[in-house]
Amino acid sequence: MNKGLKCLLLSFAMSLASQAQAHMPGPAHCTRSANLLACVDVDGNAYSVNTVGTTLYLRGFEKDGHRYWAQTNSRFGQLTFFTGIASDGEAWVGYTRRVGWTTINRFSSSGGSSARFTCSRMTGC
Structure with a gap:
């Protein structure tokens, strides 16, 4: 999986865990409406987040790999499942489980x- 995509997934996992706005690596220029956040970073990568109820729809473009990708996150209480696919055929699945101030x-x-990692608001990942 592309390093940029891993960083993006980690950033969104942390965002979901902390119930805060997404914090992406490096500065980005973003536009926001009621349900949509669209950003372009300094490297030319673009992504958007659309919220519908407890579901997040993520779309993006990785400049280095010249590939488009899409991911859907569905939240069920403290558990969030995500699935994604990229234009080069790569697919991924995963989950984030919140336990207090920690996410698994x-x-x-x-x-x-593949990876399994634990993140905490106090110590990071």
């Missing part, structure tokens, strides 16, 4: 990447 995160991709 796991994902795997068809490209062979």
Whole structure:
């Protein structure tokens, strides 16, 4: 899985865990409406987040890999499941589980990447 995509997934996982706005690596220029956040970072990557109830729809473009991607996050209480696919055929699945101030995160991709990591508001990931 592309490093930029991993950072993006981690950033959104942390965002969901802390119930805060997304914090992306590096400065980005964003436009926001009631349900949509659209951003372009200094590297030329673009992404958007659309909220419908407890579901997040993420779309993006990675400049380095010249690929588009889409991800859907569905929240059920303290548990959030996500699935995604990229224009090069890579697919991924995972979940984020919130336990107090800690999140337990796991994902795997068809490209062979997988990880399990724990994040805390106090100590980070």
